[in-house]
Amino acid sequence: MDENHAFQYLESLIGQTLRxxxxxxxIFVGxxxxxxxxxxIILASTYEYRFPSPSAVRDAPTDAENQDAGIAAESPNVKVNMTxxxxxxxxxxxxxITKIELEETPQQSRVREVLKKS
Known part of the structure; x- marks a missing residue:
């Protein structure tokens, strides 16, 4: 991608939601x-996401057993949410920054594909 196309693409991302x-x-989403x-990179209206702490992961099976007595024993998988x-x-x-992703709705994705083709 030449410098002009790279600049135009970067400019097209302004106002879009990035991860x-x-x-x-x-992970920052804004x-x-x-x-x-x-x-x-400057993001507005940003949410910060963090993976659960090691202690939260360690305690998750015990917490699941206390909440759902008997159900946790049937399933070895326990989900722990990000904060x-x-x-x-x-x-x-x-x-x-290690990775940048564009968050777009399915409609935005279709529009972007149409614009690429023209």
Whole structure:
């Protein structure tokens, strides 16, 4: 992709919802506002997601047994939810970003495919 196409694609992402994965395993989901030459990214209306702590994972089977007596024994799999919090406007340093994903609705995906073809 040449520089002009890369710039146009980046510009088309402004206002879209991005999912940024950080080196410390946190995930930020928010509206893409801007970036700079150091690859820092500013997101608005952002939620931060964290994987459960090791102690929460360790205690999950016991908690499941207490809530659903007998059911946990039938299934060896226990789900533990990620924690989340609203953080609003955030700057994610470029050197901490490991992956960037575009979150789009099925309708947005179809429109993007049509635009690619033209």
């Amino acid at each position: 940024l994965h950080a080196t410390d395993t946190r 509206t893409f506002k801007c970036t700079d030459s150091a690859r820092n 989340s919090r609203f953080i609003g406007l955030v700057v994610v340093p470029g050197h901490h």
